[in-house]
Amino acid sequence: MSTQPRYQERELKVVGTRPLRPDGVDKVTGRARYGADISLPGQLIGKVLRSPHAHARIKSIDTSLAAALPGVKAIVTRDDFADMPEEYAAAGELTINFRDVTRNMMAREKVLYDGHPLAAVAATSESIAREALKLIRVEYEILPHVIDVIAAMQPDAPLLHEEQYTVGVNPRPARPSNLAKRLEFKLGDVEAGFSRAELIIEREFNTKPVHQGYIEPQACLASYTEDGQAELWTSTQGHFVFRAQCAKLLQMEISKIRVTPTEIGGGFGGKNNIYNEPLAIALSKKSHRPVKMVMTREEVFRATGPTSGGNVKVKLGATRAGRITAATAELSFQAGAFPGSSVAPASMCAFTRYDIPNVRVVGHDVTVNRPKVAAYRAPGAPIAAFAVESVIDEMAKKLGIDPIEFRLRNAAKEGTQTYYGPKLGAIGYIQTLEAARAHPHYSAPLGPDQGRGVATGFWFNIGNETTAALNINEDGTVALMMGTIDVAGGSRAAMAMMVAEELGIPVDRVRPHIGDTSSLGFNFITAGSRGTFAGGMACVVAAREAIEKLRSRAAGIRDVPLEAVVWKDGHACPAEDGARQFAPLSLADIARLAGKTGGPISGHAELNVQGAGPGFGAHIVDVEVDRQTGSIKILRYTAVQDVGRAIHPAYVEGQLQGGVVQGIGWALNEEYVYDADGILANPGFLDYRVPVASDLPFIDTFIVEVPNPNHPYGVRGCGEVPIIAPLAAIANAVENALGIRFCDLPLSPPKVLQGMDEAAAGGD
């Protein structure tokens, strides 16, 4: 980390202001080009044949009738792709098992979920491609399926993978099972901790899978040339990772694939991994034509995302004085058809908001006949927090302690030992809780059938591989090339602002662009709230390199030693000591002379950024329950969060508001519904109901800034934390309104009515 600039308190001119986003005008005028907006002359349309069964062995695939249909130019099936052995390989920094990736892209021995791809067709029109799909004959041997995570862990459950033996148990199990992995984290002695507790609460929670719900379906366009070069345009959170995955799956050299990221219409983790991209390249190779593939919304629901559904058991012990003495949790997450749910990070952040001496957390990663899960904003953390923050709330209530006060008494702070690894560094959880307690919302009066809930969230945030290059143009303006996708939070604006701050020029003189995979070195996906943190780091390093060159040119032009020149407010100026006086040179002055003083001036950075600062949020929500219909209305919502530093406060607010509303959808409406045959029953926005404007109030935000010491502007990253707390905050508010604790999501009207009926009948 020694080469990375650290936090420095200083006067700021650009950072913290609210300039207009550089991608804004294109987006309000319809000019912005997303995945489906890119076309090439002569392109074909590719469509995918998907499994209508939840679990079946593929006996045969016959494409001959489809291939004979006029207009069909290429068909690919499992036979067109190399099998991959069980191999955990690096795809960029993402580690994936290519045996699974190739099988998820195109089924081989079995179909494992409703929607699993079996074949892809490229034809001269979409209607011909669809017609061709109907002509492909597939013979199946239908197998029993399993959808539920607990059912999948039973010894007699239908088995998805015959060679899957649980990782993480010693000795290796004698029989294969759907339990792909078991994780256990321990700190202290939980039995001793519970024996010291004066009150113990134990509860079990269930959440349903929810989809990232980006409004732009996956879309890509591939063009493969006769000399073996592929160009790919796609809507992605990480074009370098897509390139790596395509190269591996298609057994191509990385230099032969160039990926240009389009504008991305939402991702939230759902566009971290390839789906149609290798199919489009393979179809293009076979047909000698460009191939465009755009998913329908139904395909998006059936075969991409979602996040895991989970079962979480929590046990918490505390003293009467309000100190937590021990905590345990057991998390079982649906991984979908292939291993790799977010149960590991969920396990690691379940209790990390608290300083608890004795903790044990067990995580289970379980394969079921559903689409392979993808990351979704703070992957897994909302599920864990729903359970833990519900029990924390109940504990505070039973102890007669204010819920924020109870959290403060047990709050993690700098130096707190985590149960998964290191001690925590400089964090702002206590400041966040105190700001929430002081917020007028927390003490506002409530009406009948209304309740208030509080919950908190924690996310690690990450750095990772990041590059940037900035070129000082001849007129002193700056072209900034970033390798990290702006997944729409506004990181392009934030990067330009940090560069402008460094160079001492107005932000509108810096024009940021996302480079394709040939223009910069490798970048990890935009995930883990790393965009502005890690991308910003690279931009600052690149800007400082350019400043060194600008100083050197100025010293040459003015014929003074380099140390006599300092960079200040966009000018090369005489150093403070005043030993050598000279007329300052502006950035534009030096840029104009660049060609005659050594050539163009640029700065660049190629880093693996370390030192991410964890983020904490505290949410307050008021709800009103309609006792007739069971529907829950969100009356007021306040999200407080430590973001380290808000580079562009409006975009930080936008992250908080957007994350909260996704959390509200998760809590109240959203769920995957499967029928008895394992077929997804609600693959559309009509029956999978995401929040709409009329469901919601304004989402108030309060930004806390405890700088991350490992970033020149103190940035922590802010995109993921806001989705963590809403699930529990809303359940806690409903409990406050009705006196009924709901442990299963979503809190849909039928479930709330049922809960009220059971409570009236004297149930639990």
Add this chain to the structure above:
Amino acid sequence: MTKHHVSATVNGDAVEFLCDSQETLLEVLRDELRLNGTKEGCGTGDCGACSVMLDGRLVCSCLVLGVEAEGRSIETIEGMAVGRELHVLQRKFLEHAALQCGICTPGILIAARALLERKPDPTEAEVRCGLAGNLCRCTGYHKIVEAVLDAAREMRGQG
């Protein structure tokens, strides 16, 4: 398959195109007329990303057939700004940071303009109901509602 010849007006310009019977207005706009500003989010009329005006009425263009456009007038996002002058709503969306990924933005702008034409002085609740057919997954709608209310104020001359 015989194609139909259709004449219509798009953003004030006369256009002609050929389309299949089952082709939607959305497909015609995007694939035949190359007006990519109108987006497809669902294809079933549930997300509003493809909102356009058809003879002054707000419609989901994925639920209208291309042949239905015969002799009618269509307004899309590409016609919202006049020359270099952004529509007040477009400007307010930028000023209020009311967009993130932007994929829903064209549809929401078209729907918001239709709302303000009908109701120049809407309440917050009326804005929220007026935009309830347009899904946004990024913003939580907060800044969108603020931008529409602010645009309404300016359009009423109370800027």
Add this chain to the structure above:
Amino acid sequence: MAKILLSSSLAPFTDGETALELPVANVGQLFQALACRYPRLQPSLAADLAVAIDGEIYQDALLQAIPGDSEVFLFPKIAGG
């Protein structure tokens, strides 16, 4: 000698051992030494482990120096959405 602590989640791969001392000068050497000692830890070392050196977290930093008397914690790497 650096003090090496392994997250309890790694115990199944090290026959329960979670604390040891190793004479290593950087993260790459540490991973090599651990792979020799615990062959079943190899896949995790190659793929999904992060380290904290005296509280500072590093992911994918094989050349990062480990000062002689530092405390090094190994735990699962984090990605995100």
